[in-house]
Amino acid sequence: MKLNAIKFGLASAVSASIIWLVCSLLVVIMPGMMMSMSGDMVHMKLNDMGWNLSLFGVIFGMLGWAIIAGTMGWILASIYNRLDP
Template structure:
């Protein structure tokens, strides 16, 4: 079965974008709780670090993740199709 690499890449990019937006909203709504959770996820104490989240940063991150994950999804599907 062949995968449409372009559509798969777009689906990955949209999925990553949705997760980025949800994460950004959670950081804005509950910054200390999200800092604690982030520290737990990377096995570090992040108590002395603070969030520096701006709307411009949210948009830049959204675009960056869209492009990076979309490209990675396209590459993954392309390699998968060549292995068939």
């Protein structure tokens, strides 16, 4: 079965954008808990730090992650298609 690499890349970009927006919303709603969880994920104590969240930052970050995820999805599907006999 062949994957459409462009559609897979687009689906990856949209998925990353949705996850980014949900994460940003959680930071607004529960900043302390999200800071603690972020620290746990990178094995650091980040509780003394604070969030600097702006609308521009959310949009710019979402765009960056969408481009990265879309490109990675396209590469992944392209490699998969070459491996499938």
